[in-house]
Amino acid sequence: MSDPILQVARRVGVVVARVLLYLVLWAGLALLFAAVGIRFQWGEISVNQMLLNLVSVETDGGGGSLVWIGILLVGVLPLLITGGVALGQHARRGNRRENLRRDDDARPRRSSWVGRTVSTVLVAAVVVGGTTAFGSAVGMRDYIKAANSEYDLGEYHVDPTITSDEQKRNLVLIYLESGEATLADDQLFEKDAFASLKDATKAADGWRSIDDLQQYRGGGWTMAGLASTQCGFPLKGGGPAASSGSPNELGNDADSYLGGATCLGDVLEEHGYTSVFLGGANASFAAKETFLRSHGYSAVKDLAHWRAAGEPVTSFRSDWGLSDQRLLARAREEIDALHAGAEATGEPFNLSILTLDTHEPVHVYDYCQVDTQNELTSVFACSMTEVAGFVDYMEEKGYLEDTAVVIMGDHLKHMNASDDFHEQLDDHPNRTIFNRIWVPGTTGDAGDGALRPGVDQLNLYPTVLEAAGLTLKDRQAGLGVSVFTPTVPDGSAQAMEPGPYGDLLDSRSADFYVEAWATEDTAP
Structure with a gap:
C-alpha cells in the first residue's frame, strides 16, 4: 500500500515543483520587462511614484498607447514566454520517455539531470536579474532605508x-x-x-x-x-x-x-x-x-x-x-x-x-x-x-x-x-x-x-x-x-x-x- 501512495505523493510533488518554477519564471520575467519599460519611458523613478502614478494611468488622455504597451510588456509577454517554455519542457519530457522505452540506456537519465540543473540555474538568473533590475528602477533600496529614518x-x-x-x-x-x-x-x-x-x-x-x-x-x-x-x-x-x-x-x-x-x-x-x-x-x-x-x-x-x-x-x-x-x-x-x-x-x-x-x-x-x-x-x-x-x-x-x-x-x-x-x-x-x-x-x-x-x-x-x-x-x-x-x-x-x-x-x-x-x- 505504501508504494502507490509514495508514487502518487512523488508525482504530486513534481507537479507542484514545476508549477512553482513556472510561476517564479513568470514573475522574474515580468519584473525584468517592467524594469526595462520603466528605464526606457521614465528613467529611474521611486516606489511612491509607481504606487501613486502608474497604477492610475488612463488609456484615453493619460498615456494613451503606453497603457497597452505596459499590459503587453509586463502582463502578456512574460506569460507567453513562460507558456512557451512549459510547452517546450513538456515536449522534451515526452520525447525522453519515448526514447527510454526504446533504449534502456542510463545516459538519458544523466542528460535529464543536467537539463534540470541548467533550467533551474537559468530560472534563478532570470528571477535574481529581474528582481534586482526592478528594485533599482524604482529605488527600492532607498525606500527600505527610509523606513529606518530617525526623522518624522x-x-x-x-x-x-x-x-x-x-x-x-x-x-x-x-x-x-x-x-x-x-x-x-x-x-x-x-x-x-x-x-x-x-x-x-x-x-x-x-x-x-x-x-x-x-x-x-x-x-x-x-x-x-x-x-x-x-x-x-x-x-x-x-x-x-x-x-x-x-x-x-x-x-x-x-x-x-x-x-x-x-x-x-x-x-x-x-x-x-x-x-x-x-x-x-x-x-x-x-x-x-x-x-x-x-x-x-x-x-x-x-x-x-x-x-x-x-x-x-x-x-x-x-x-x-x-x-x-x-x-x-x-x-x-x-x-x-x-x-x-x-x-x-x-x-x-x-x-x-x-x-x-x-x-x-x-x-x-x-x-x-x-x-x-x-x-x-x-x-x-x-x-x-x-x-x-x-x-x-x-x-x-x-x-x-x-x-x-x-x-x-x-x-x-x-x-x-x-x-x-x-x-x-x-x-x-x-x-x-x-x-x-x-x-x-x-x-x-x-x-x-x-x-x-x-x-x-x-x-x-x-x-x-x-x-x-x-x-x-x-x-x-x-x-x-x-x-x-x-x-x-x-x-x-x-x-x-x-x-x-x-x-x-x-x-x-x-x-x-x-x-x-x-x-x-x-x-x-
Missing part, C-alpha cells in the same frame, strides 16, 4: 494659520509641464525656449523669480509637483493602514486624496475663493481630479470637457489631450468670466492651469512651426509663447492690477532612455525649475527685495498664500517658509542642514501619512 515629517509640518485676509486678491497659477529653467540656456540648446515668456514677465515691470528653484528631493512627476506646491510636503503613499482614500484605491473611484491634509485649495475656499482648474489631459490620470476636488476646486475642466465643448479633433494629441494653444485660448474665456464674477460678488478666484504640449514623446501640433533641428526645442518655445500670450492678455485687460500670478514648472524634464537632451542635461551641475511671480503693486523700480534663493518646491505653498494677499502666521505652511522673507524660523524644516533635510524628506513618516491620507470617516 510630523515633527516639522505646520498647518497654515491665516491671521488676516483683508488684502486677499485673485490668483492665477500656471504649471508648465516639464518647465525646467535650464532649457533657457541658449549656449546649451539651439535657442532659449523661454525667451517669449521671459519677455512677458520682465523684472523691470515688477515680475520676480526665485533663483535656483529646486525640485524637492523625491519629486519629479506632475502630481508630486502639484501636491508639493499646494500642500507643502512630499507626495508619498499612506501604506496599508491608510483609509479608503489611500493610494492603493485611487484607481477605483476613491472620493478623497490626501483628505487629512490642509492644502492650498482648502485655505482659499475657507476665505471665499472660487477655484477652477484647466488642463488638456484626462484629469482622472493619477487621480488629479480627485486631489483637486478634495481640496476646494469646484470645477475641473479637462479632456472630456474640451471634447464636449466642441474642440476640433486637430486640437488634440491622441496620447494626452488638448494643445496649449487651445487651452490658453479657453483660459482667456475662463478668466474673463471669473474676473467678472469676482467684481460682482467681491469674492476672489483661483484659476489654476497645467500646460501639456511639452510632455514627451514629442508631438508637434499644427500651430507650432519647427525651426530647430531638435523638434522638442521648438515645441517648448511654442508652448511658452502661448503662455506669454495669456500673460499679455491679462495685462491688456487690466487683470494684473488685482490678480497675483505664479508661473512655475511642475518638475524637471524627465531624462529616460527615450528622451531628448541627454547630452545637455545628464551631467549638468544645477538643473532648476523655471518660475515667475507677480504681485499687484510691485514695480521694478520700487523693488520689494529679492526672493529667498535656492529653495525647493515645498516652499511654494506658503509663498502662493502670501502672493494671494493672505497674512500667514510665522510665514510657514507645510514644511515650507515663504520666499518673500529672507529669514527662516528656528526649528523649521528649512533651517535644517542639507543632509538632515534630505533625510527628513526621504523618511517614511508612517503616522504622518496615515493621517494625511485619512478621510472624515477614518479620521480619529
Whole structure:
C-alpha cells in the first residue's frame, strides 16, 4: 500500500515543483520587462511614484498607447514566454520517455539531470536579474532605508494659520509641464525656449523669480509637483493602514486624496475663493481630479470637457489631450468670466492651469512651426509663447492690477532612455525649475527685495498664500517658509542642514501619512 501512495505523493510533488518554477519564471520575467519599460519611458523613478502614478494611468488622455504597451510588456509577454517554455519542457519530457522505452540506456537519465540543473540555474538568473533590475528602477533600496529614518515629517509640518485676509486678491497659477529653467540656456540648446515668456514677465515691470528653484528631493512627476506646491510636503503613499482614500484605491473611484491634509485649495475656499482648474489631459490620470476636488476646486475642466465643448479633433494629441494653444485660448474665456464674477460678488478666484504640449514623446501640433533641428526645442518655445500670450492678455485687460500670478514648472524634464537632451542635461551641475511671480503693486523700480534663493518646491505653498494677499502666521505652511522673507524660523524644516533635510524628506513618516491620507470617516 505504501508504494502507490509514495508514487502518487512523488508525482504530486513534481507537479507542484514545476508549477512553482513556472510561476517564479513568470514573475522574474515580468519584473525584468517592467524594469526595462520603466528605464526606457521614465528613467529611474521611486516606489511612491509607481504606487501613486502608474497604477492610475488612463488609456484615453493619460498615456494613451503606453497603457497597452505596459499590459503587453509586463502582463502578456512574460506569460507567453513562460507558456512557451512549459510547452517546450513538456515536449522534451515526452520525447525522453519515448526514447527510454526504446533504449534502456542510463545516459538519458544523466542528460535529464543536467537539463534540470541548467533550467533551474537559468530560472534563478532570470528571477535574481529581474528582481534586482526592478528594485533599482524604482529605488527600492532607498525606500527600505527610509523606513529606518530617525526623522518624522510630523515633527516639522505646520498647518497654515491665516491671521488676516483683508488684502486677499485673485490668483492665477500656471504649471508648465516639464518647465525646467535650464532649457533657457541658449549656449546649451539651439535657442532659449523661454525667451517669449521671459519677455512677458520682465523684472523691470515688477515680475520676480526665485533663483535656483529646486525640485524637492523625491519629486519629479506632475502630481508630486502639484501636491508639493499646494500642500507643502512630499507626495508619498499612506501604506496599508491608510483609509479608503489611500493610494492603493485611487484607481477605483476613491472620493478623497490626501483628505487629512490642509492644502492650498482648502485655505482659499475657507476665505471665499472660487477655484477652477484647466488642463488638456484626462484629469482622472493619477487621480488629479480627485486631489483637486478634495481640496476646494469646484470645477475641473479637462479632456472630456474640451471634447464636449466642441474642440476640433486637430486640437488634440491622441496620447494626452488638448494643445496649449487651445487651452490658453479657453483660459482667456475662463478668466474673463471669473474676473467678472469676482467684481460682482467681491469674492476672489483661483484659476489654476497645467500646460501639456511639452510632455514627451514629442508631438508637434499644427500651430507650432519647427525651426530647430531638435523638434522638442521648438515645441517648448511654442508652448511658452502661448503662455506669454495669456500673460499679455491679462495685462491688456487690466487683470494684473488685482490678480497675483505664479508661473512655475511642475518638475524637471524627465531624462529616460527615450528622451531628448541627454547630452545637455545628464551631467549638468544645477538643473532648476523655471518660475515667475507677480504681485499687484510691485514695480521694478520700487523693488520689494529679492526672493529667498535656492529653495525647493515645498516652499511654494506658503509663498502662493502670501502672493494671494493672505497674512500667514510665522510665514510657514507645510514644511515650507515663504520666499518673500529672507529669514527662516528656528526649528523649521528649512533651517535644517542639507543632509538632515534630505533625510527628513526621504523618511517614511508612517503616522504622518496615515493621517494625511485619512478621510472624515477614518479620521480619529
